[in-house]
Amino acid sequence: MASTEMQGGPLYPTSEVSALVGCEDAERELVSRLLDSTEENLSVISLVSEEAVGKTALARHVYKRLDIRQHFQCRLWVHVREEFAYKDLLLIILKQIPIRLLKDIELMSEKELRQLVFQTLMKFRFLMVLDDVCTEDMWFKLLRPFADATNGSRVILTTRHFNVASEADPWSCPLNLRQLTEEESWVLFLKNAGSRRSPENSSDLNNFREEILGICLGLPPAILLLGGLLSTIELSDWSRVIDRSQFGEDKSALLNIVALMSYNELPSALKPCFLYLALFPKAYEIPKRRLLQLWLAEGFVQLSPDEASVPIEDKAKIYLEELVSRNMIEIATRKSDGSPKTCRMPCFLYGFFLPKAEEEGFLHVHHCRSECTYADSEIFKVQRLADQFGVSKSHMGNLCAYISFKAEKQGTSNSEIGTLLKKIIKGRDRVLLKVLDLEGVYKPQLPKKLGELRNLKYLGLRWTGLDSCPASIGDLPCLETIDLKYTSITTLPSSIWKAKKLRHLYMNEVSIQKPSRVVSSTNQLQTLMGLFIGSKDPKDCGLGKFTSLRKLELTCHSESMEETAKCISQLGNLLNLRLRSRDPFGQPLYLVLSPMKDHQSLSKLYLFGVVADDDIGYLPRNLKILTLSMSKLEEDPMPALGKLPQLNILRLFSDSYLGSEMTCHRGHFPKLSVLKVWNLKELKQWTVEEDAMPQLLELEIRRCEKLESSDGLEQLPALKELILTNMPQEFVANVRQGLGRDILLTNTWEFSPLFACKFSSAPIF
Known part of the structure; x- marks a missing residue:
């Protein structure tokens, strides 16, 4: 094939081509030192080489290993960019520690953050990776508070500088990575x-x-x-x-x-x-x-x-x-x-x-410049916006795109975005701006005349904590994507459907007012995530008219469930569906599945809500991924689920099944590769018959606290990973004894809730 042509090639492979050829000895040495139970003091293991020989690739591979994940209660990865201030790194660390939601940590002083990091991280046996460290002062500041830790915590440090490695831990010999041999x-x-x-x-x-x-x-x-x-x-x-x-x-x-x-x-x-x-x-x-x-x-x-x-x-x-x-x-x-x-x-x-x-003028990235002042010219204000919010500007010379990378509260300074947008609307750039991506900028002030950005195609407001969106958003004739995920917006005006080219709409349980008429945008809509119907007729939202939908997420009540299911059955291009039926207090209500039984294209389905035992047989036949949550099934669902011929991933989450016995029958689940069984509180006995689940690679059982025995796990021929979380020790011992072959068994216990949110005012989903 000529190099100037595109080739489709295979779909994404399940694993990357290994970049760790020749690092096998270094990996064994690194893992051994990380898991060394005789060394309780904090130690730093440096991976060092002046050349690009795979230091980060090796660290990342080891960081993700199941035995490492099992051994360390907390893992943190910090890429140490030269432009980072000490406070930036403290925030990065805090957002990775498994602690309860912290409020307004971005507004804390450096001293307060340092104390908080120390107080929380010392509760865990942690593994911290400091990637691409160039100078000694930064890692010294980060690690000095933990010098007296004696719980087996470890730090992996990757660097090109031998002096940094030698100073990091004089008592720990660095791992010097080499170039590959010709054979390797x-x-x-x-x-x-x-x-x-x-x-x-x-x-x-x-x-x-x-x-x-x-x-x-x-x-x-x-x-x-x-x-x-x-x-x-x-x-x-x-x-x-x-x-x-x-x-x-x-x-x-x-x-x-x-x-x-x-x-x-x-x-x-x-x-x-x-x-x-x-x-x-x-x-x-x-x-x-x-x-x-x-x-x-x-x-x-x-x-x-x-x-x-x-x-x-x-x-x-x-x-x-x-x-x-x-x-x-x-x-x-x-x-x-x-x-x-x-x-x-x-x-x-x-x-x-x-x-x-x-150099080619394709983009220009602005970095912090202390001499920038808000009173400078318009282009200088563009630079200052970049200084404040980590914004990049593409297509230098024409203001085509603003993209935000930071997720910190900046107080009233976020109003400067509103000021800038007003100037853009009044100037020539309003015709050129195609991308406005403010993801992570806390509550930016959007002008009421946002609709005058006539060529805007992408509006990204994810994780902004906004409470409302200007009604003029529907006046954007070229708008293709609106991302309102993880905001506090609960309603949108019907004018949203005036955006005639709209293809992707991301929300979190948002109600949209009934459109006065059906417009052409509904025929182009590919993604509709987070629609809240409640007890309303789904036709009031135009749901049955979105004939091009491929991905849909919606929440409804039992009163509207049957009509909703009928509308869904008419969406012939739908591939991915997340459907919830619940009351205003979040408690599950009944789902109706029978209208969807003949859906041909649906391959990924997530259901939250009560499913009648007789309805489990109405699931679409071509499902590849199925998740059940709060289904409250009283009869064993495995006989019906096992007959789904294409099912590849099955997740049975909290209270999806209320019975005490579960059986996977011979010949069932022919293509299943991943099975997750979580929080089935009454389950006591699980039997896997011979020739059931012949392709199962990964099995995870979590918080099934009454599960006493599981017969047949040792007969799963393809099983590579078995993950047990918060399971009775007797069950773990029986499983370990019964396996009798080389299967990676990981047994862990969860700590406090791992929820972390970028902004305390944004809802957690």
Whole structure:
């Protein structure tokens, strides 16, 4: 395939290509020192190398291991950016500690934050990762209060500077990571470049072995980039790329040259999508949802004439897949089904492409400048907004996008956003502004004339704590995405449906006034999350008219449940449904499932509410992911659920089943890979018959406190991970004894509630 063409490739893989080849000994040593029970004092283990050899990748891999998660009661990851102040790092740490909701921590003084961090963190055996530490003073400030800790807490520190590593803990020998050997380098390369090759031509790759090893010099990032690049082009074109890469052994320039080569070989449509990630701070985990919709709002994703029937959101996902397969974007976290949840630009690329993007005029990122004053010119005020709120401005010269990254209360200074928006509305930039993403900015003041931003496509107000939204929001003719998730907004005017191009609407149980007439936007709506119907007729909200809906979340009462189910049955494109039936006090009410039994496209279903035992058989047949919560089933649901032929993930949450016995029958659940059983308070006996759940990889049982025995777990042939949380010790001992083979068994106990919210005024969901 020519390098200028896009290839769809496979969907997101379930695991990334390993960047840990050659680090096996270092991993064993690191894990051994982390779990060393003979060393109770706090110790710092430094991963050090001047070159990019996978320090962060190794730390992240170990950080996520189940045995590490089991051993440490609290884990914290801090990427130490040079521009961070000490207070910034304290806030990052506090938001990761499993403590009850803290109010207004952003308004605390540095001294108060330091004391709070010490008082709370000392209650836990913790693991803290300090990633990419450049200077000694910052880690010294962070760790000095814990010098006397004697509960086995540990710190992993990654750095390029040997002096930082030697000073961090004089009694702990740093782990010096090395470059890969030629054999290790080739193994890693084949895992990348060979991933898209058929077996019959994979041997041809060996013809290029010597040249490729000479280019990459044992550096994993260079191997990953070059492998990702060559995997997308025909073997006949490899020589052209490799010949351009003969630039000697200057390791400091190696990564930059390979990175630039990878960028230059990108299809033109992917170049702005990739550079756009430089808008976000280094190591920032970008929600996939946010990134894809920003790409769409910026106009980076276009459909060809023969793709007219393809949802443009699917094309954006293909763009992301392609960049991931080229190792130019890395997946940070994943959902339970293996699909990406957050992503980021690899750190070794960020330092090169941020200045390149600014140099090309694609974007300009403003940093704190003490000389900025509010009385300066308009463009200087734009800079000051960036100083205050971590905002980046894309497309330098034309004000096209503002994106916020901070989530701190800034007091009355947030009114400056309102002032700036008013100036934009009065000036020429009102025609150019396409993206206004204030996610995390606490209660920004939005002007009443917001509707005059005529070309605005994306309005992001997630986690802002806003109580209301201007009625003029419906006057935005180009608006495609509105994100009001995790705000205090409870109602929206019917004028919202005047936004004729609206495709994605995110809310938290928001009522929308009945539209005076059905407008064309309802036919384009793809996502409708957080609609509150209550006891109203769902047709009053136009629910049956949203024929293009693919993702729907709504809350209703029993009185409106049957009509709601009938409307849902008419949404033939619906893939993902979250349906709640509850009273005003949050108590579950009855769900009606029978109208949805023949739904063909629905593959992911979350149900909160009481389900009659006779109705469990009405679940759509093509479900792949099913979650039941508060269903209060009295008869064993497993015989019916086990007959769903495509079911891959099943989650039985609190009070979904009230009985004492549960059986998974022979031949049932043929494709189930993940099963979570939580808070089934009356369950005493669980039997798994032979040949049931043959593909089950992960099983989690949590807070089933009466469960005495489980027969047949040892017969699950594919089981790799068994996670037990707050389970009776006798049950744990019986399971451990009965397994009799190499299954990773993790037994943990929960501590206080782990809820943490960015703003105390925003609801927790």
